[in-house]
Amino acid sequence: MNARITTHSSLTGLRDELRLLAHRAGLPVETRYRLALSASHVAADELAAGRPVLLETVPPQPPRPAAGPGAGGGESEGDALTVRLHLPYAPEGPSLEGLPLPAEQTPGPAAVWRLPAPAGPPPQEAGRPQPAELLEEELSTAVERMDALAEDHRQLKHELSETNSGVLALYVQLEERDEQLRQAHGRMLRQLEDALRPPPVAVDGLEMAVHYEPAEKDAPTGGDLYDWFVLPDGTVHITLVDALGHGLTSTRAALNVTHAVRTLALEGHPLDSLVARTDEVLATFDHELMATVQVVRIDPRTGELAMANGSHPPALLVRGEDGAGSLLEARGRGIGFPLPGSEKLLYDRLGPGDLLVLYTDGLTESRRDPREGEQRLVRAARRHRALPIAELPAAIAEEMHTVVLHPDDTVALTVRRSRP
CATH class of the missing domain: 3.10.450 (Nuclear Transport Factor 2; Chain: A,)
Structure with a gap:
């Protein structure tokens, strides 16, 4: 071939x-x-x-037939x-x-x-598998491997509790297994995060960075995902999704939403129809999917910004000139909600030095009401807005999470327009 x-x-x-x-x-x-x-x-x-x-x-x-005397007719x-x-x-x-x-x-x-190549013929597929299907299979395999390591760990502890001999040797072995489990778990988490979460887009005129923090440190996946890429006309497209649920089920739902939005956007569907059209596409094979979604377009040359929203928390815009902060809230209903779609588009403009903060609700949930969390976010973003972009989202999240009632998956995504 x-x-x-x-x-x-x-x-x-x-x-x-x-x-x-x-x-x-x-x-x-x-x-x-x-x-x-x-x-x-x-x-x-x-x-x-x-x-x-x-x-x-x-x-x-x-395979080719083996040649020569004594080959025995094998392959x-x-x-x-x-x-x-x-x-x-x-x-x-x-x-x-x-x-x-x-x-x-x-x-x-x-x-x-x-x-x-594995023995035997390659698997026969009825059709071309989707990237989300292959990625979900990889996630499931990684989680199964983690479960197997955890089961080995539990079995070793059980054996240790039932024997009185060789206690010291078993403790040493237990520590070795624990270290192997921690190292394997850490590698899998890094690999899964790399597969699920694309790096920032490199485009002149904009600085971008993101911070992701799971609700549980040992949980490799969650329903908070993002996607960003450059459209053929040069504008930057950003999608932020928060799917209902936890674990692989919510990850699969969020992946379905981000892939559907990306496909529709690259096909040229208008921004104001993306949320409703995504719901229409996904409803045919996942009737239980519910997710909030926010879609943003930014022209890096002019700073012009347009936003569609489906039940997602408002974006935050902090002006670089005086640090004034304002929440950009576009009305709409999310995927799986009644009458899904963005009611209208919200327009604004990023000036030189202006900072846009997009996030999921895990960033602003506090001991009081969501509005109080949003006001704390405004203050935190103003306080840290001059940091290097790579450090900015993590610094905001660290300050916000000093007051949290119920931990939740968190995405904090920052976009700053470069100064001339």
């Missing part, structure tokens, strides 16, 4: 392509997400700099799936240290993975 070469300008497209080809080749789910994460690490700097990368794939070859093993990631415009070769899936160093700016 011939090699296939595709060009990619975004991490999302590169990851989706790798997941799909690994799925079609029948590779294990863990190998699939390790391949996607490793390729993302190698290509991240190039894509952030606006330079495309090339993905070359050579599918596994079918040789099939070839491996070969994946080459070329960085044609990189000034130097990429660093391949510490990748989740080790790669071969080759002459020139490239990385190669050779993945043994």
Whole structure:
């Protein structure tokens, strides 16, 4: 079979392509997400700099009959799936240290993975799987692995309680297992966060950063998600979603919403119809989905801002000139709500130095009412608005979370228009 070469300008497209080809080749789910994460690490700097990368794939070859005397009429093993990631415009070769899936160093700016093909024919698919379906399968596999490690941990404690001999040795072994569990859990959390939460968009005229904090430190997923990308006309699109529920169910719901909004936006649907149209699309296969959603468009050249909203908390705009803060509240109802959709669009403009804060309700829930939390958010954003953008959302969240009645998943996303 011939090699296939595709060009990619975004991490999302590169990851989706790798997941799909690994799925079609029948590779294990863990190998699939390790391949996607490793390729993302190698290509991240190039894509952030606006330079495309090339993905070359050579599918596994079918087994060939063994030749020569004494072969016994058997067959040789099939070839491996070969994946080459070329960085044609990189000034130097990429660093391949510490990748989740080790790669071969080759002459020139490239990385190669050779993945043994599993025995038997590849799985037959009725249709092309969606990226959200493959990602949900990877999340489920990671959670199952975490559960298995936790079960090993519980079993070891049970054995320790039933024996009086070798107590010291068992304690040492328990500590080793605990450390392995903590390290594995930490790696999985970082990998899941990297897969679910895209890095800030690099665009002239805007500085962007985000902070995510789960309600429970050991919970890898939740229903608070965001998405941001650049539309063909150069405007920046941002989606913020808070799906009802907890765990993988809410994560799947939030992923469905963000993917639906992205697809509709790239198809050219108007901003004022995105919330209602997303509800219409998702209602056909998920009747229980409920989520608040906020969709923002910003022109980085002029600072013009437009916002659609579906039951989501208001955005906060802090002026760079005098620090005046105001809440931007567009009326509307969320996904799964009665009469879903944004009633009208809200328009404003970001001047040089102006700061926009988008967030989920986990940031403003306090010991009093939501309005009191919003006023505290205004004060916190004004106090920290001069910080470097990378530090800004975490600093706001840290101050807000000194007064919280019920912990909840939190997303704090900041956009600041650059000064000339």
